Amino acid sequence: SQELEQSPQSLIVQEGKNLTINCTSSKTLYGLYWYKQKYGEGLIFLMMLQKGGEEKSHEKITAKLDEKKQQSSLHITASQPSHAGIYLCGADVFGAGNMLTFGGGTRLMVKP
């Protein structure tokens, strides 16, 4: 089965600092999704990447999928307290659509 490793597991940054979260797969990624989750709540879709080398941005968040399609990174520029939460990467397991397996998550805290 496909495994996703996220690093770091937790992160505390000062407001205004940049940060990067990584997601590494044991197999080729057919579709890589990034979500944000507040404790006990649903998942908020951030971005989806499919093609090797693809990069997408939304507001201050940028996600990339490397050329070999086995690693993705999520970069937040000038972090704000509103960025705090759990970031999850999810990958398509069967290469056939949206059936995702998730990484362990990265807990982000932003200190004002």
Add this chain to the structure above:
Amino acid sequence: DTEVTQTPKHLVMGMTNKKSLKCEQHMGHRAMYWYKQKAKKPPELMFVYSYEKLSINESVPSRFSPECPNSSLLNLHLHALQPEDSALYLCASSQGQGVYGELFFGEGSRLTVL
């Protein structure tokens, strides 16, 4: 309307009870999913419905019984659950099972089994 609505938000039940979780979407999506999330763990896929037919069952115990009465509704019937089944149950939907695109999640139903 880009929402997936789940009810109830919280549910407490005994091990002998029968209850149901409900999920609804009106985005015209033809694939719907149930995920289970234990505390401090990532969500795990339980079931996938595609065009109202069960297409994936990830070896879930029979005390969980999914049902898709129509393309907008997804139920999860619960019977004779165990305390270790306490978790956040998340429903999701997408355009289609084999179509890459956004997977919309609901806010979840938090289940406690006593």
